[in-house]
Amino acid sequence: MQAYVLGEEDDIEDLKDEVTSDITSVLGRVNKSGEGVCVQASTLGSLEALLEFLKVCVQSLVQSTAYEYEDCLCRLGMEWRGGA
Numbered sequence: 001m002q003a004y005v006l007g008e009e010d011d012i013e014d015l016k017d018e019v020t021s022d023i024t025s026v027l028g029r030v031n032k033s034g035e036g037v038c039v040q041a042s043t044l045g046s047l048e049a050l051l052e053f054l055k056v057c058v059q060s061l062v063q064s065t066a067y068e069y070e071d072c073l074c075r076l077g078m079e080w081r082g083g084a
Contacts, residue, residue: 002022006015039054041047057075 004015004019006012039047039050041050
């Protein structure tokens with residue numbers, strides 16, 4: 001998303017339309033299925049590092065065994081609740 005500054009010559013309705021479009025775009029990329037991982041971090045850098053770690057971990061799970069899957073979850077502080 002972008003930051004907008006309303007100048008004296010700018011139309012507030014046009015700015016509202018741009019902001020609404022940005023928000024709609026962001027919300028359209030959010031998975032609302034109720035499945036997945038929610039992450040939170042105190043700084044943007046920490047969040048980026050955590051998301052990169054999760055991305056690498058998930059990519060490695062595609063071709064891994066159940067043991068490797070469980071090991072990855074343990075490194076994330078999670079436990080395996082699934083079956084095979």
